[in-house]
Amino acid sequence: MKAIVQDVYGEADVLAVRDIPRPVPKTGEVLIRVMAAGVDPGVWHLMTGRPYLIRAALGPRRPRIPVRGRDLAGVVETAGPESGFQPGDEVFGTCEGGSFAEFAVARADRIARKPAGVPFVDAAAVPVSGTTALQAVRYARITTGRQVLVIGAGGGVGSFAVQLAVAAGARVTGVCSPGKADMVRGLGAEHVLDYHREEVDSRGPIFDAVVDTAGNRPLSLLRRALNSHGILVLIGGERHGTALFGGISRALVAAPLLSLTSGDQRLHGLLAKENAADLTELAALLESGTLRPAVDRTYPLAHAPEALAEIGRGHTGGKMVITLA
Numbered sequence: 001m002k003a004i005v006q007d008v009y010g011e012a013d014v015l016a017v018r019d020i021p022r023p024v025p026k027t028g029e030v031l032i033r034v035m036a037a038g039v040d041p042g043v044w045h046l047m048t049g050r051p052y053l054i055r056a057a058l059g060p061r062r063p064r065i066p067v068r069g070r071d072l073a074g075v076v077e078t079a080g081p082e083s084g085f086q087p088g089d090e091v092f093g094t095c096e097g098g099s100f101a102e103f104a105v106a107r108a109d110r111i112a113r114k115p116a117g118v119p120f121v122d123a124a125a126v127p128v129s130g131t132t133a134l135q136a137v138r139y140a141r142i143t144t145g146r147q148v149l150v151i152g153a154g155g156g157v158g159s160f161a162v163q164l165a166v167a168a169g170a171r172v173t174g175v176c177s178p179g180k181a182d183m184v185r186g187l188g189a190e191h192v193l194d195y196h197r198e199e200v201d202s203r204g205p206i207f208d209a210v211v212d213t214a215g216n217r218p219l220s221l222l223r224r225a226l227n228s229h230g231i232l233v234l235i236g237g238e239r240h241g242t243a244l245f246g247g248i249s250r251a252l253v254a255a256p257l258l259s260l261t262s263g264d265q266r267l268h269g270l271l272a273k274e275n276a277a278d279l280t281e282l283a284a285l286l287e288s289g290t291l292r293p294a295v296d297r298t299y300p301l302a303h304a305p306e307a308l309a310e311i312g313r314g315h316t317g318g319k320m321v322i323t324l325a
């Protein structure tokens with residue numbers, strides 16, 4: 001099968017299309033014929049091996065898993081024992097062995113059935129970004145009437161977070177660059193804040209929840225946008241901070257420590273966990289039309305390096321998807 005592989009860490013030019021053997025599913029796994037594969041910054045981290053801390057898990061000198069890509073949507077080709085799926089089932093979810101390939105193996109508890117009316121391209125845009133946004137909205141206790149600020153509202157996670165918060169009845173302000181303002185309004189945001197002209201605390205401490213996917217503002221500034229009982233959910237930021245830790249220390253150490261002295265405000269660094277139950281919830285929202293993935297661009301498999309280079313620049317609009325069908 002054809003796949004996008006790499007032998008060393010680096011920028012997008014380390015990626016190449018190569019013929020490699022099809023993977024074989026084990027117990028509790030399925031082999032999926034990939035129809036579309038979503039692109040997200042996590043794939044960029046796996047490609048570059050940055051921040052360096054992640055190489056401890058991925059392989060110190062080169063990535064142990066050479067095929068890139070995690071999100072996928074496709075058709076079950078072979079179902080391993082105890083997977084609960086059948087050949088021909090249309091599914092979407094994540095895989096660890098690489099989805100920028102004609103076939104990929106996924107664990108049955110990391111995929112869900114794709115609703116028949118939802119295109120593969122749309123479904124492939126959802127798993128990592130949609131799950132992250134869903135878990136953020138849940139953690140931030142976003143309910144009817146809440147004032148919610150989504151920073152990075154025009155990006156992958158942000159575009160889902162805006163829609164999910166609106167669906168929960170919140171009044172959403174999206175923060176983005178001016179070129180994405182119409183798109184963010186189209187997702188349901190009541191207000192749009194152009195961060196080139198206005199900072200997120202400029203309207204005072206009015207927000208019940210702040211969902212930060214951009215990750216490059218000081219915690220003190222983010223707290224000034226929150227009311228006294230507000231909840232801050234930190235999602236992005238690993239491209240900032242030190243070369244070793246990126247934003248990990250800010251989200252997983254600084255935020256919880258500061259939370260101890262921040263009164264009734266709560267500061268939380270989210271580490272999203274993909275799972276079948278959340279994918280099934282997202283599938284229902286896709287089927288009802290409540291959630292519409294903001295797919296901005298598609299690329300054929302051989303052009304995956306361009307998509308990775310684009311996401312590495314950090315100003316993507318909506319989602320990019322690799323198409324194989």
Ligand SMILES: NC(=O)c1ccc[n+]([C@@H]2O[C@H](COP(=O)([O-])OP(=O)(O)OC[C@H]3O[C@@H](n4cnc5c(N)ncnc54)[C@H](OP(=O)(O)O)[C@@H]3O)[C@@H](O)[C@H]2O)c1
Nearest residue numbers: 041132152154155156157176177214236237270271272315
């Ligand atoms: N914690 C987790 O479990 C988890 C899970 C998924 C993703 N992530 C991380 O979350 C981050 C966002 O992911 P994503 O998929 O949404 O990335 P993305 O699609 O690249 O979107 C990032 C968005 O942030 C905007 N942005 C950049 N600088 C900004 C600034 N200073 N202020 C406001 N917005 C700014 C960008 O566009 P404009 O600047 O043009 O507006 C872009 O739309 C990444 O760092 C990713 O690795 C974490």
